[in-house]
Amino acid sequence: MTTIAVASIVTAGITTGFGTMGPALSEGKAVASALTSLAQQPDASATITRTLFVGLAMIESTAIYCFVISMILVFANPFWNHVVTLGAGK
């Protein structure tokens, strides 16, 4: 029972920890290149801004996937619930 708890908590922490590193780096690169092109062509700022936001949302989704997995592991863990009902039945 403690094995499940320890494994769930450690995995939840590592999932969010590693899962948000990649998207953060790539979002930084995306915003940097958007700022460069805004400086070069300010009259296309509407298109650039819209494309930037759409791209940021797509990149953010992978971080959200990791966050959802962590939330499930911490708050709605099926293995933990199963073990708890087994223990309550005894």
Next chain:
Amino acid sequence: MRLSPDQLIFWQHGFFVLNGTIMFTWALMFVLVAGSWLITRRLSTEQTRSRWQNLLEIVVTGIDKQIEEVGLPHPEKYIGFIGTLFLFVGLAALCTVIPGYEPPTGSLSTTAALALCVFVAVPLFGIEQNGIAGYLKSYLAPTPLMLPFNIISELSRTLALAVRLFGNMMSGAMIIAILLTITPFVFPIVMTALGLLTGMVQAYIFSILAAVYIAAATRSRAAKPEPAPAT
């Protein structure tokens, strides 16, 4: 710790459950329908118009322009669907300032339903524009080898739409709930403001992505370009 308004049960009878998601969705629908009926009862085309009509005109022309910029040439065909997506998700996020309210988009059922609507609407608009044969042929572009990948990408981007909106709204609500138990006064207000910002951005993203998918499906097949000269 409540993950979503699904677990807030108002009334239950056997299989039928009235949970928080359904009640908040009905409240949002009522506000949208009643509000727009009240505002559009006496429309005026003169210089003087009520400020509510002005507000609605700004919203509608803004969405019109966005749909046109994405590449859909007749926005009046699509603004019903895309505008409703934006208004519903946006209002669901805006109303978090009301105490006791939880956004129904924080439940995976609502976001999965919205994503399924987009999944059904894209082929509908594509077939209406290009005919069934034209639309099905788009799956074989650029080569028939891409057929399984095109199908998988259709399914995965629907899933991504649902999970993206659900993750953003649920995380906002959950962070506020957790902070309320730790530092009850100033910090939850700051996080509520951040949740408002991300909610509006996610509403915009959801509707713009739906418009982009519809534009990709309704792009009329141009004449076959000349083959590049062999080098």
